[in-house]
Amino acid sequence: MSVVLDAARRRGRVPAALLIPAGLGLIFLVLPLAGLVVRAPWSTLPQRLTEPGALTALRLSVQTATLATVLCLLLGVPLAWLLARVEFPGRRLVRALVTVPLVLPPVVGGVALLLVFGRRGLLGGWLDATFGITLPFTTAGVVLAESFVAMPFLVIAVEGALRAADHRYEEAAATLGAGRWTTFTHVTLPLVAPGLAAGAVLCWARALGEFGATITFAGNYPGRTQTMPLAVYLALETDLESAIVLSLVLLIVSVGILAALRDRWITGP
Amino acid sequence: MTTPLLDARLVVDRDAFRLDVPLRVAPGEVVALLGPNGAGKTTALRALAGLQPLTAGHVTLDGVDLDRPASRGWIPTERRPIGVVFQDYLLFPHLSALDNVAFGPRRHGVDRRAARATARDWLGRVGLTGQAHRRPRQLSGGQAQRVALARALAVEPALLLLDEPLAALDARTRLDTRAELHRHLSAHPGATVLVTHDPLDALALADRLVIVEDGRVVQEGDGPSVTARPRTDYVARLVGLNLYRGRAEGHGVRVAPELSLTVADRLDGEAFVAFRPTAVALHPSRPDGSPRNTWAGTVAGVQRHGDNVRVQVDGPIGVAADVTPAAAAQLRLIPGQRVWVAVKATETHAYPATG
Numbered sequence: 148m149s150v151v152l153d154a155a156r157r158r159g160r161v162p163a164a165l166l167i168p169a170g171l172g173l174i175f176l177v178l179p180l181a182g183l184v185v186r187a188p189w190s191t192l193p194q195r196l197t198e199p200g201a202l203t204a205l206r207l208s209v210q211t212a213t214l215a216t217v218l219c220l221l222l223g224v225p226l227a228w229l230l231a232r233v234e235f236p237g238r239r240l241v242r243a244l245v246t247v248p249l250v251l252p253p254v255v256g257g258v259a260l261l262l263v264f265g266r267r268g269l270l271g272g273w274l275d276a277t278f279g280i281t282l283p284f285t286t287a288g289v290v291l292a293e294s295f296v297a298m299p300f301l302v303i304a305v306e307g308a309l310r311a312a313d314h315r316y317e318e319a320a321a322t323l324g325a326g327r328w329t330t331f332t333h334v335t336l337p338l339v340a341p342g343l344a345a346g347a348v349l350c351w352a353r354a355l356g357e358f359g360a361t362i363t364f365a366g367n368y369p370g371r372t373q374t375m376p377l378a379v380y381l382a383l384e385t386d387l388e389s390a391i392v393l394s395l396v397l398l399i400v401s402v403g404i405l406a407a408l409r410d411r412w413i414t415g416p
Numbered sequence: 417m418t419t420p421l422l423d424a425r426l427v428v429d430r431d432a433f434r435l436d437v438p439l440r441v442a443p444g445e446v447v448a449l450l451g452p453n454g455a456g457k458t459t460a461l462r463a464l465a466g467l468q469p470l471t472a473g474h475v476t477l478d479g480v481d482l483d484r485p486a487s488r489g490w491i492p493t494e495r496r497p498i499g500v501v502f503q504d505y506l507l508f509p510h511l512s513a514l515d516n517v518a519f520g521p522r523r524h525g526v527d528r529r530a531a532r533a534t535a536r537d538w539l540g541r542v543g544l545t546g547q548a549h550r551r552p553r554q555l556s557g558g559q560a561q562r563v564a565l566a567r568a569l570a571v572e573p574a575l576l577l578l579d580e581p582l583a584a585l586d587a588r589t590r591l592d593t594r595a596e597l598h599r600h601l602s603a604h605p606g607a608t609v610l611v612t613h614d615p616l617d618a619l620a621l622a623d624r625l626v627i628v629e630d631g632r633v634v635q636e637g638d639g640p641s642v643t644a645r646p647r648t649d650y651v652a653r654l655v656g657l658n659l660y661r662g663r664a665e666g667h668g669v670r671v672a673p674e675l676s677l678t679v680a681d682r683l684d685g686e687a688f689v690a691f692r693p694t695a696v697a698l699h700p701s702r703p704d705g706s707p708r709n710t711w712a713g714t715v716a717g718v719q720r721h722g723d724n725v726r727v728q729v730d731g732p733i734g735v736a737a738d739v740t741p742a743a744a745a746q747l748r749l750i751p752g753q754r755v756w757v758a759v760k761a762t763e764t765h766a767y768p769a770t771g
Contacts, residue, residue, distance in 0.1 A: 318467050319506040321493040323571060324523035333519075337510040 180398060187395050188388045195392045203370050204378035205396060211286065211374060212354035215293035216301075219350050222294075223301040224343070228331065230302070231309035242306075249299045256295055257363025264291065264364075288365035289372050293354035301350040308342020309335070352404045356397065421445075421607040422575055425473035426463045428456075435459050435631040436473075441575075441607035448622035449611045452650055456631040457611040458503075461577050464609060465500050466493035477607075478574055494523070496575075499568030503580040505560050507552035513539060513563045514548040520571035538566035542600070558589040565600060576601075578610040582617050594620050615654040619643070627651055645767050646690060657690045658735050661769055669766055672732040677759070678708040679766040686769035693726060695763035696737035698747055699756040709759040718749050725749070729757055 188195065195201065229235075230242055248256055264271040264282045274280040282288045316338060320330040336343070358376040365372040367381060375397050382390035420440035428435040435456040441447045449457045462468035464475055466482060474484040481489040482496055499520070507516050517535035522528065539548050542562035552560055561581065568576060581597060582590050598621050601608050612618050618625050619639045627635040627642065627650070635647040646652040652659030662671035664687035670676045677689050697703075703710060713731025720726070725744040727737045735757055739747070747755065 313506075315502065316506055316508060318465075318493070319500070319502060319508075320519070320523075321467070322465055322496075322498060322500040323520035323567065324494050325519070326494050329523060334508060337508075340510075 183391060183394055183398060187391050191388070192392060195389060196396070198389075200369060200378065201389075201393060201396070204373055204375050204393070207286070207289075207370070207373065208355055208375040211289045211293055212351050212357075214290045215297055215354040216347055216351045218290060218294045219298045219301045219354075220343075220347060223298050223346075223350075224305055224336075227302045227305035227309060228335070231306045232314070245302050246299050248296055253292075253296050253357065253359025253361075254363050257292060257360035260288075260292060260295060260360065260364040264288070283364055284366040284368065284372060286365075286371055289361050289374060292360040292364040293357045296357050296360050297350045297353040300353050301346040304346025304349060305339065305343055308339040308346070311342070312338045348404055348407060352401060355400065422464075422475075422477050422609070424464065424475045426460050426475070427471050427473035428459050428463055428468060429471040430459070433631060435463075437626070437628060437631070437633055439464075439609070439626065441609060443607060444605055445624065446601045446604075446608040446610065446622045447624045447626055448618035449609065449626050449628050450615060450618040450654075451613065451628035453613055455628045457613075457628055458579055460628070461500075461579050461609065461611050464575065465498055465577055466491065466496050497571075497573050498575045498577060499571055499573035501561075501564045501568045501576075501578040501581050504584055505552075505564035507555075507560055507563055507567070509552050512549050512551060513544060513555065513559075516552070516563055517567045517570050520567060524571055534570055535566070538570045539563070542566045542596070556589075557585050558593050561585060561593055562596070565597065569600065569604065572606075574606045576604055576606055576608045578608070580612055580614075581610060582614070583612070597621060644690075644765070645688070647688060647769070652690065657692060658696070660689045660733055662687060662689065664766060664768075667761070675711055675732040677764065678761045679764045680762050681764075681766040683766060683768055687766050688769050689764055689766045691759055691764045693721075693736040693738040694724070695759055696735055697758045698727060698729070698737055698739055698743070698749070699758060700747055702756050703758050708761050709757075709764075711757050713755060713757050715749050715751050715753040715755060717751060718744065727755075729755060731757065735759075 226245065230238060230245070261268060261283060263269045264274070266272065266275060266281065266283065271282060274282070282291055312335070316334055317330050320334045325333060356376055357374070358380065361372065361374060362377055362380075367373050367377045369378075373381070375393060379390050379393045379397070382393060419442070421443045422439065422441040424439045426435060426437045426439060433456065437449075437456070437460050439447070439460070449460055451457050459468055463470055463483070469490070470483045470485050472485055474486075474489075475482040476484075477497065480491070481487070482491045483489065507513075508519065511519065514532060514535050517538050518528075518531040521531035521534045526534065536545070536548060539545055542565060544559060544562055544566070547555060547559055547563075552563070555563060561584070565581075582594055585593055594617060601610075601621055610618075610621060622639070624638055625636060625642050626633055627648070629648060629650055635642060635651055642651060643655040646655055646657055646659050649659060660669070660671040660677070662669045662677070664679075664683045664685060666684070667678055667680075667682055668676045669679055669687050669689050671689060679689055702712075711731050711733075713729040713735070715727060716730045716734070717728040718725060721738060724738040725741055727739060727744070727749055729735050729737060737757065739749075747753075749755070
């Protein structure tokens, strides 16, 4: 801390015009979280945490977020590789399309998913008729909704890591007899492993907090599609303290992830 | 030359630049592509490796076309029998030295155990048995260079390619590594092409030099013939000679409209004249006596050069002269000073510019 102050002293006073909004910004971000901690019913916390509803929602959330992350890795990493390594016409357009779910309100994403995978949707009808697969209002639907919203985070992180990685290592692998697939699995992936891990964690965190697309596409059925954020929303209407406890659990999980990433992002230069 | 193992004509067009280099390398022969930065040496190496497709020409190795645009012949890098030592080595940072060397044999279908045995053997040959389990970032520059060499040789390539193999090393390491590299290159039964801008590396490592300037071969031959008879200013500078081109008639070579140099050799037609800076004498006034080649000039620059002082003199031809510090002090050599330049005919070397 003194180092920071010393540096500030050397370079002159920090202007109040920057310092005051910066402080307000910090308070604005931290105060609601502090409120959550202050208002939490600490005395009854253990009982509330072990209520079957809370645990079920937590388990479902962790399961679906993990499955969504796996799905995003399976589809998103090749997509990121394609965007970073292969020149093809319309690459800029593809990159823009990939980031659309980032700016799209998740509820709209949920509606769009319904239109495609719903019973009477473009693909949903065919899936239902051919394989008897129904996605909306199922746990698989939750995974799908979370993946839709979270995948851009993974693709962007991995593409960035791939671009930053020296592609000449891949050339070196080729001179040693490695084809493109072997090069990808034996050289490229290990090289971008840190970026891949960061992208996966970010993707998992986004999937864990997903609300809008999930409630629209998968509904809110306890035990089947009711994830933590949905449970919080529901609890808010009946039992504020329950909502606070559930929120606190989500908060702890989120902070845990930030702590895991702290070496990578939070302590930047 | 015996039947070449590598027979290539490397033509690559890139923007305004055109590389056009014919190259033939016999088995066991080491050829150095020597040239200034931007001459296209690295492009030539990448074309041989298949990392840069040819625009025209061909790369034929052991009778097999690796690249021949005219007949759409193309074998991708990973299926070429080559080994490459990159300038900054490009050792895979996530693998140990041993696994870096085993990477090639593994990709060539050798099972893990045998590949590791091969790798251990190669690390032994380059003297790094003790470093087998280190990661590349734990190796010194010289050690990394040797791992890179072992990795390239472990696949027993028909063609070994080295891009500035010693450029990343400090001066002391460079000497040791150069000697060791020479030993390994001599032992390599396949063809070797190395790219460098350092004439010492080229002379020490290669059997034959191919000088490339601006995408073309300007001179080639073994070390002694190239250093004795430079054909371009670049080569002359590399080997530290004054070089002029002119028209010869008997013992005279006209190197400037108002200056003809008298030379020991007798020849006619387009010719080069070369002489050492130490063969140039400087005088405060027109010298009398034996030297036949004298002209007046202006000192353009003075620098220390080893134990001597190197003086650049402008005039009908620019010339570098090495004089002793004592002589330099006596002549009061400062830029702008008028001096007389003298070169004995017996100190010059003249040779035809053609062929």
